[in-house]
Amino acid sequence: MSLVYSSSYLFWAIYGSEVDIPAFLNKLVGLGYEVGKAYYRSGSIQVEPLPGGYAARRVYEEGEVKIYIDTARWAVGTSGDNYQLTMRGVADISRAFIELSFPEPPRAEFHTSIGLKAENCRRQTVKIGDVEMAVDGYILTTGQPQGGEGIYIAITPTGGGRYIAYIIVGGSWSYVVTYAKRIGDIINGAIHFFTSCN
Known part of the structure; x- marks a missing residue:
């Protein structure tokens, strides 16, 4: 028992090399997410997360989906208040990657x-x-x-x-x-x- x-x-999508994080966050805005700031400074990407440390979030009726950015691994992660919301975050990430013509993460x-x-x-x-x-x-x-x-x-x-x-x-x-x-x-x-x- x-x-x-x-x-x-x-869930993490790990690229291991630089991807266009500002374009990715802009695409998430179009998918209904509140996003932090990402911009290039001196040839490198700077990410200013939302309060709570995540790069983006979207509130659904059932709860919240959070998106994380790890520039050390060039990875995009997502979690939700439950399994279904986490998988909804995976679907949103996948949609943004497809619309931006990003290659599939290795x-x-x-x-x-x-x-x-x-x-x-x-x-x-x-x-x-x-x-x-x-x-x-x-x-x-x-x-x-x-x-x-x-x-x-x-x-x-x-x-x-x-x-x-x-x-x-x-x-x-x-x-x-x-x-x-x-x-x-x-x-x-x-x-x-x-x-x-x-």
């Missing part, structure tokens, strides 16, 4: 964090030296989520029967979007594996 008590979602990442209260049926003990220690939590991976394409899942105890599940899907735009659309299945499967005592 488990209870999810919090969740967050963050890399994308989807980060999910879930707080849950659960019983870890995979818990065991091991002896390290002369100390008996509990193995509590786990890490699962497929592919190469840190540099290639793949999925990383970590479930870590935070105390009192509470855990944080952290999932990263990394790879090409199409790979990440495909798995981002199925993230509910991945989350449910990971929680079921963790809590299944059979």
Whole structure:
């Protein structure tokens, strides 16, 4: 038995080299976003974010979508008040990229964090030296989520029967979007594996 008590979602489109951030923010204005300022100064892009640290935001009836700019990685990120709003932000970013004729970003990442209260049926003990220690939590991976394409899942105890599940899907735009659309299945499967005592 488990209870999810919090969740967050963050999607990054990572270019790794300079893209026209001022044009991107101007395109977001046309999509209904309030945007910060971005401009060129001495050959480099300066971004003045909105209060709260994000580059743009749009308020929908269901909540808020935020857009982030990371000029160190030349990445555009989005998060929302829930999964559906985060994916709406992904759709808005994608639309802006298409309308600006930006190439598809060479890399994308989807980060999910879930707080849950659960019983870890995979818990065991091991002896390290002369100390008996509990193995509590786990890490699962497929592919190469840190540099290639793949999925990383970590479930870590935070105390009192509470855990944080952290999932990263990394790879090409199409790979990440495909798995981002199925993230509910991945989350449910990971929680079921963790809590299944059979």
